[in-house]
Amino acid sequence: MIALVQTLVFGVLIGGVYALMATGLTLTFGVMKIVNMAQGAFLIVSTYLCYTLWDQFGIDPIVAAFIVMAPMAALGLVIYKVVIERLQRIDPGLTIVATFALALVAEALLALAWGPNQKTATPEYFNQAIHLGQLVVPRGQFYACVLAVVITVVLQVAVKRTWLGRSITAAAENPEGARLIGVEPARVGAWIFAIATGSTAFGGAALSFLYQFTPDTQDVWLGLTLSVVIVGGLGSIPGAFAAGVLLGVAEALTTTYVSVRWATAVPALLILVVLTIRPQGLFARTTRQDAAS
Amino acid sequence: MTAQRFRRLATLIAVALLVCMPLLSDDLYLQNLLIMTFLLAIGASGWNIMGGYAGYISLGNSAFLGLGAYTTGILAVRAGLSPFVGCLVGGLVSALAAALLSLVTRRTRGMYFVIVTFATLQLLGVAAATWTGLTGGSQGLALPLPTWDLSYQNWPFYYPMLALLAVTVAVSAWVRRGKLGLGLFAIQDDEDKAAGLGLRTALYKMIAFVLGGAFLGVAGGLYAYYVSFLNVAAVFDIVTSVLIVLAVLLGGRGTLWGPVLGAFIVAPVSNLTSTGLGGADSGAVRLLLFGGLLGAVAIFLPRGVLPVLQSWFRTMVARRSVGTMTDDGAETAGGSSNLPDRGSLADRAELTDVLAVRGVGKSFGGLRAVDNVDLDLTAGRVTGLIGPNGSGKTTLFNIIDGTVPTREGRITLRGRGIERAGRPTRAHLGLARTYQLPRLFANLTVIENIVVPERKFAFGRLWTKRVSPAERQRALAILDDLELAAHADGSPADLSYGQRKLVELAQVFWLDPVLVLLDEPAAGISPALSERLAGLVRSLRRRGVAVLLVEHDLAFIASLCEQVYVMSRGAVIAHGSVAEISAEQVVVDAYLGDSVVPIPAEGHA
Numbered sequence: 001m002i003a004l005v006q007t008l009v010f011g012v013l014i015g016g017v018y019a020l021m022a023t024g025l026t027l028t029f030g031v032m033k034i035v036n037m038a039q040g041a042f043l044i045v046s047t048y049l050c051y052t053l054w055d056q057f058g059i060d061p062i063v064a065a066f067i068v069m070a071p072m073a074a075l076g077l078v079i080y081k082v083v084i085e086r087l088q089r090i091d092p093g094l095t096i097v098a099t100f101a102l103a104l105v106a107e108a109l110l111a112l113a114w115g116p117n118q119k120t121a122t123p124e125y126f127n128q129a130i131h132l133g134q135l136v137v138p139r140g141q142f143y144a145c146v147l148a149v150v151i152t153v154v155l156q157v158a159v160k161r162t163w164l165g166r167s168i169t170a171a172a173e174n175p176e177g178a179r180l181i182g183v184e185p186a187r188v189g190a191w192i193f194a195i196a197t198g199s200t201a202f203g204g205a206a207l208s209f210l211y212q213f214t215p216d217t218q219d220v221w222l223g224l225t226l227s228v229v230i231v232g233g234l235g236s237i238p239g240a241f242a243a244g245v246l247l248g249v250a251e252a253l254t255t256t257y258v259s260v261r262w263a264t265a266v267p268a269l270l271i272l273v274v275l276t277i278r279p280q281g282l283f284a285r286t287t288r289q290d291a292a293s
Numbered sequence: 294m295t296a297q298r299f300r301r302l303a304t305l306i307a308v309a310l311l312v313c314m315p316l317l318s319d320d321l322y323l324q325n326l327l328i329m330t331f332l333l334a335i336g337a338s339g340w341n342i343m344g345g346y347a348g349y350i351s352l353g354n355s356a357f358l359g360l361g362a363y364t365t366g367i368l369a370v371r372a373g374l375s376p377f378v379g380c381l382v383g384g385l386v387s388a389l390a391a392a393l394l395s396l397v398t399r400r401t402r403g404m405y406f407v408i409v410t411f412a413t414l415q416l417l418g419v420a421a422a423t424w425t426g427l428t429g430g431s432q433g434l435a436l437p438l439p440t441w442d443l444s445y446q447n448w449p450f451y452y453p454m455l456a457l458l459a460v461t462v463a464v465s466a467w468v469r470r471g472k473l474g475l476g477l478f479a480i481q482d483d484e485d486k487a488a489g490l491g492l493r494t495a496l497y498k499m500i501a502f503v504l505g506g507a508f509l510g511v512a513g514g515l516y517a518y519y520v521s522f523l524n525v526a527a528v529f530d531i532v533t534s535v536l537i538v539l540a541v542l543l544g545g546r547g548t549l550w551g552p553v554l555g556a557f558i559v560a561p562v563s564n565l566t567s568t569g570l571g572g573a574d575s576g577a578v579r580l581l582l583f584g585g586l587l588g589a590v591a592i593f594l595p596r597g598v599l600p601v602l603q604s605w606f607r608t609m610v611a612r613r614s615v616g617t618m619t620d621d622g623a624e625t626a627g628g629s630s631n632l633p634d635r636g637s638l639a640d641r642a643e644l645t646d647v648l649a650v651r652g653v654g655k656s657f658g659g660l661r662a663v664d665n666v667d668l669d670l671t672a673g674r675v676t677g678l679i680g681p682n683g684s685g686k687t688t689l690f691n692i693i694d695g696t697v698p699t700r701e702g703r704i705t706l707r708g709r710g711i712e713r714a715g716r717p718t719r720a721h722l723g724l725a726r727t728y729q730l731p732r733l734f735a736n737l738t739v740i741e742n743i744v745v746p747e748r749k750f751a752f753g754r755l756w757t758k759r760v761s762p763a764e765r766q767r768a769l770a771i772l773d774d775l776e777l778a779a780h781a782d783g784s785p786a787d788l789s790y791g792q793r794k795l796v797e798l799a800q801v802f803w804l805d806p807v808l809v810l811l812d813e814p815a816a817g818i819s820p821a822l823s824e825r826l827a828g829l830v831r832s833l834r835r836r837g838v839a840v841l842l843v844e845h846d847l848a849f850i851a852s853l854c855e856q857v858y859v860m861s862r863g864a865v866i867a868h869g870s871v872a873e874i875s876a877e878q879v880v881v882d883a884y885l886g887d888s889v890v891p892i893p894a895e896g897h898a
Contacts (some may be wrong), residue, residue: 037352083592097542098588104581108580215577261423262423271409
């Protein structure tokens with residue numbers, strides 16, 4: 001019994017982190033209908049940057065995330081302007097191909113710069129734990145989960161309450177209508193993309209002290225974040241959070257009761273199952289779609 | 294003509310060279326390079342059927358290579374089956390996997406497909422690495438070594454692989470020239486519309502994906518025997534998928550020879566880098582090269598090499614032979630109606646119920662778009678549907694034709710409950726529609742657009758010509774009636790807005806429907822064209838078709854419709870003849886306004 005509760009605690013903690021890692025994709029894929037196959041690469045680039053700030057200057061990875069955020073957002077902006085905006089007009093399929101190409105380039109550059117060996121940031125809390133009776137709550141995971149909740153809540157509020165957030169929703173749901181009321185979808189798109197890549201700084205920071213990472217894990221993280229977005233339903237930040245927790249618990253249960261190796265198959269399996277039985281995601285509601293036709 | 298002859302000659306020379314190569318040179322490096330090139334070309338040609346024709350991009354096609362390779366390897370090691378037989382089983386396994394994957398994507402579109410294929414590749418990779426009893430896991434799987442005499446060199450691999458490539462390209466060409474290709478390109482342009490015209494799009498996609506997977510599976514089996522050692526990381530590598538996509542994009546997506554050409558560029562580069570580079574960074578450099586190349590092709594050469602070369606060639610030829618064009622559309626068949634007339638049927642079908650809608654409703658979130666609607670349509674009668682913008686007319690259309698699913702209410706078409714039926718099924722029962730803005734398939738010519746609709750699915754028909762001579766004659770007759778015969782082999786993009794509306798109506802006629810839904814047919818077109826449209830609607834009525842017409846132009850409605858339904862806020866608020874509903878106060882309040890002019894009754898003819 002205690003093992004089960006412990007497993008669930010691990011699952012919920014890591015699930016929050018998964019949701020955090022997927023927030024960027026929730027925005028680009030969910031709101032803009034752009035499948036950014038470089039999400040995993042953006043995450044792992046952020047991870048290396050946070051790791052380096054910690055390794056070279058002793059800056060705590062969570063603090064480092066706030067520094068890394070700016071260059072990542074700038075990178076996203078440039079990529080949007082140079083690649084996405086152009087290709088999305090010709091053929092959205094090409095955007096998928098191009099972003100995946102970008103991911104490979106990023107993976108290669110990381111391997112050239114930092115080498116292919118495993119790394120991990122080790123701030124003093126990374127292997128400490130809080131004990132609650134018989135339960136163990138690792139401090140690193142706890143902090144990462146708190147960070148995840150804070151960032152996703154901030155983003156959720158931003159999307160629901162601010163002018164930019166409402167413009168984003170408007171431009172995504174009805175680009176023509178948005179243009180009529182002075183919201184330029186292309187400009188809004190650039191903003192979303194910048195926010196999305198910027199937010200990978202936080203997911204990357206969490207990743208840097210929770211996991212051992214190498215450049216070639218980018219496609220694993222891509223699979224995981226895609227899974228979160230698909231299970232959670234497109235564009236829904238609360239949905240992504242629920243999906244992240246579901247995924248975390250499913251992985252923890254698989255690790256405890258089946259095997260660690262099969263746990264890595266859980267995200268891919270969830271994608272296939274959800275798309276088969278409920279393509280709109282487990283936590284999404286249907287909306288009117290005929291306005292575009 | 295010269296371009297075609299040139300292409301045939303070039304193909305012939307290339308094939309002859311490849312066939313003779315092992316006889317002329319005993320260079321093992323060259324043989325190896327060509328075998329790997331054939332493998333990639335098979336993968337690329339197969340990928341192109343789904344990715345180029347239907348527009349569904351896959352990043353997981355190396356899974357088929359892996360499945361074929363491991364099936365062959367396991368059969369050879371555990372059952373002692375010859376890899377040359379085993380590879381056929383491998384192809385079968387890959388085909389089954391592709392069919393299964395198509396089921397997963399049955400209800401999802403476009404961008405989800407790439408995610409499904411990506412996830413499948415990851416899943417299979419994990420499974421192969423974990424299921425060590427079967428695959429040898431990270432230890433790898435060693436196949437029995439070939440037993441033939443060394444003097445044969447790699448011939449026993451070379452010729453089967455070349456033959457398989459020839460078969461793959463031949464099948465790809467067959468698909469491209471047939472109804473299957475027509476359907477796949479239609480799916481690429483507008484899948485919803487294709488389904489609405491009666492194409493079983495899910496089946497079309499499944500066949501396309503299975504074909505690509507099967508050939509790569511067989512090739513994977515040959516590859517397994519050739520390299521004689523399999524490990525999971527190398528076989529289920531996503532980089533193989535990337536090379537396939539790169540070859541297709543570089544050569545020209547959707548063309549027949551582009552993927553082959555692309556493979557002959559990409560494979561040598563790949564081979565050169567894997568043998569030429571050394572050291573710890575070689576993997577990263579390779580990745581950088583292919584990632585960069587793929588990105589550059591997507592951004593700077595999205596159409597690929599072959600289409601660009603073709604358009605150069607065409608402009609050169611065109612410059613030389615200005616003014617030699619002949620006018621094909623000169624023969625006109627006079628003013629008589631060539632639209633297939635079924636007057637006798639009209640008498641038979643007079644006043645039978647075609648469509649009955651009972652208690653249908655639909656909510657989007659909190660919005661009640663359609664609320665408890667009852668509606669009856671009768672054969673040979675035109676029914677109008679009017680109401681303010683946002684009153685639910687188009688949503689009702691979408692519910693009837695199956696675009697929008699609903700759980701409320703019943704819809705009966707010719708006595709059959711269709712509320713659960715998919716769009717192709719409804720089209721097969723004789724339901725057709727047009728859209729507010731005409732939706733034609735941009736990849737197809739005008740005449741191909743017209744012959745896309747089909748009233749039943751027949752597997753054998755997929756392999757017949759896109760437009761058979763009989764179909765061409767019939768379609769030309771229809772186009773002639775619409776005065777569009779000159780555009781028959783042109784692109785729908787060259788037509789005016791009104792002309793595109795006419796072509797969309799011609800698609801409706803081609804389906805030979807019993808029920809037609811017309812969404813604002815007269816909006817935004819000239820009075821002359823509007824009159825012609827009215828004539829087409831009347832000819833539908835003469836043929837015993839039930840027509841439901843959404844229109845804001847009340848004069849247009851009055852001149853055509855026997856009965857009118859009025860919708861407001863999702864509900865039907867009035868129903869009757871034009872004169873009756875014009876007199877009703879609720880209608881005037883909701884829609885017509887105070888200054889409504891009574892409509893002359895003689896407009897009914």
